[in-house]
Amino acid sequence: MIAWIIAFFGELFIISEEWKFYKKKKETRAYEKENKLPKKRMISPLTQAFVVVPIVVVAVSFLFYSFVKPVQQAHETKDTLRTATYLLQQAKAQNGVYPENIIELSRKNPIYGDLTIDGWKQAIIYKKTENGNAYTLISKGKDGILNTDDDISMSSKD
Incomplete structure (x- = not known):
């Protein structure tokens, strides 16, 4: 009315x-x-x-x-990397080593969504050290090119 x-x-x-x-x-x-x-x-x-x-x-x-959209994509990517880091820490606590790839994390925890894709719909790179005690997660950023200023990465400590 x-x-x-x-x-x-x-x-x-x-x-x-x-x-x-x-x-x-x-x-x-x-x-x-x-x-x-x-x-x-x-x-x-x-x-x-x-x-x-x-x-x-x-x-x-x-x-x-x-x-606004690029900022939102960067935040989404950081959230994905933080979630993957959390799940990687949990996997190491359970198994003693980090998993071979992050696809395993997505399969075990479907609630968290696809942890292999960043905010720009590009693959996240997961590198594990030779001894398996550390890792690095890298998003290529907006430009999609590795080793540029817009890359977003998170690493574990040995």
Whole structure:
């Protein structure tokens, strides 16, 4: 009921603004004709709304995908690496050594999701030391190239 009342008053506002616009446009056209002036471009408030709103939506979408999405992907990757680190520590506590690959962790704990993929949908690299007492997890980052500044890694201590 409240939504209907708000919608009703919103419609009244739009109608009143359009009425004011057309009244002003009629006066302007009469003045232009009387003084032999060229017609001035006039855009109604409703048309302005239909032009401005899509532009704002596109701008906000661009900002989201340019700034917010990469940050979100980096956080998602760090969370995945932290989860994998936690599960690797648990596996070592149970078995005395780290597993051969992190796919085993995903199979044993499906609740945690796919621990082999980072926020950019690229494979996470799992390197275990020769003696099996340490490991390194590496995400190639946004550019997908190993050994660049945007790589994200986590390591265990021997």
